[in-house]
Amino acid sequence: MTGRVWRAYAPAIPGPGALVELSQEESHHVARVLRLRAGDGLAVFDGEGREFAARVASTGRRVSVSVGEPVRGRADPELSVTLWQGLCRPERMDWVVQKATEIGAAALVPFDAGRSETGRVARPRLERWRRIALEAAKQSGRRVVPRVGDVVSLPPSPPAGVEALLLQPGSEPISVRLRGPRPVALWVAAGPEGGFTAGELRQLAGAGWRACSLGPRTLRAETAGPIALALALYAWDDLGNRASRGGEARG
Secondary structure, three states: OOOOOOEEEOOOOOOOOOEEEOOHHHHHHHHHHOOOOOOOEEEEEOOEOOEEEEEEEEEOOOEEEEEEEEOOOOOOOOOEEEEEEEOOOHHHHHHHHHHHHHHOOOEEEEEOOOOOOOOOOOHHHHHHHHHHHHHHHHHHOOOEOOEEOOOEOOOOOOOOOEEEEEEOOOOOEHHHHOOOOEOOEEEEEEOOOOOOOHHHHHHHHHOOOEEEEOOOOOOOHHHHHHHHHHHHHHHHOOOOOHHHHOOOEOO
16 A cells, blocks of 8 residues: 555454454544445554555445455564553543554553543543544554553552653653663653642552653643653654664663
C-alpha cells in the first residue's frame, strides 16, 4: 500500500483469507464517513499489535472486509510506558488520553488525588476515554490500543524493574533520570491542577516513586504527562530511534 491508508479496528482477526464483519460503529465510519465501497482497500488492526491489508467485501447493514497479508514493521514503542494522571477537568482528561495515545503510551490510569477538581467518574466517562484512545490509535497508526484503567486513589508501588517518575516542580530535572539504560517499563505520575499534597508526595516517595521536574516553567496538569512521555520515548525508544543507537533494557 502506498499513500494514505484508511484503517479500521476489528478485534480478534483470524488472519489472512478471513472475512471479518466490522462493528456497527466501524461499519458506519467505513461506509458513511470514509465512503469506501466494495473493492476499496484499507487496513484492519486488532488493537493488540497486529495489522493486515484488507479490502471491503460488502457494505450492507455491516461492512465486511476480506483480510490480506500482515502489515510489517513496528508501529508501537518497545518500552511500555504507563501514565498515571491525576483527575482534572473532563475536557482536559480527554486531551490527555488522546495525546498520550498518539505519543505511544501503553496505558493510562486516572487517579483521584486530594486536589482533583472532579469527583466520582461515572462509567460513561471511562467508556468515552476508551473510545478516544481507540480513535487516537487508529488515527496515529498505532496497532496497540492503550488500556485506560478504572480510577484509583493513588498510584501503587512500582513492580521490580519499573522506573517510576513523579512529576514535581523544583525536583531534579527529568533529563537526569533519562540518562541511564532503558528500564523494563516506565511509570509516570502527573498530578491534578493543584498538584500533589505534601502527604501524597511522602506516600508516593515511600512507595518507590522518584520525583523529577520538567524545567522552570509551570505546566498545566494536562500538559506535563504527555511531555514526560515524549521525552522518555525520545531518550529510550522510537521517538529518538534509540534502538538503532544500541539502547539496552535493564532488569
